[in-house]
Amino acid sequence: MPADGPRPLGEVLKEVIDELGVQEEVDEARVVETWASxxxxxxNSVTESAWMKGSTLYVKITSAAWRQELHMNRRKWRxxxxxxLEAELVDEIVFR
Structure with missing residues (x-):
């Protein structure tokens, strides 16, 4: 049954994301983008790449000193x- 009038875009996007089954991919992209921000x-100048696997964010750091500093503060960063993100999407951050 069609809607009687305009609907909020966020509501429509949520439905589309649910129908396509891509919520996990959307969440992963949000995490990586928010990390960079x-x-x-x-x-960011010493970050080679960042990616999600499950609920773990992996960040490849090119500087050993920065990698150590970030590792020691990984819970604060999480x-x-x-x-x-206003959501518990990341359980762990691994700096490599």
């Missing part, structure tokens, strides 16, 4: 990331 210029 939170990390800032300095960390909490900041989930806070920015």
């Amino acid at each position: 939170l990390a800032g210029e300095k960390i 909490d900041r990331l989930n806070g920015a």
Whole structure:
């Protein structure tokens, strides 16, 4: 049954995402994009790549010093990331 009038775009997009079964891919893209935004210029300059596998975010860092610093603070980064996403999408962050 068609809707009687205009509907919010967010509602329509959610339906389409659900019908296509791509919510996981959308969430993964949001996590990687949000990570880059939170990390800032300095960390992004030493980041080779970032990707999700399950609920773990992997970030490949080219600097050993930065990798160590980020690793020591990975729980804080996870909490900041989930806070920015307003969802518990990341259980762990692994810096390589």
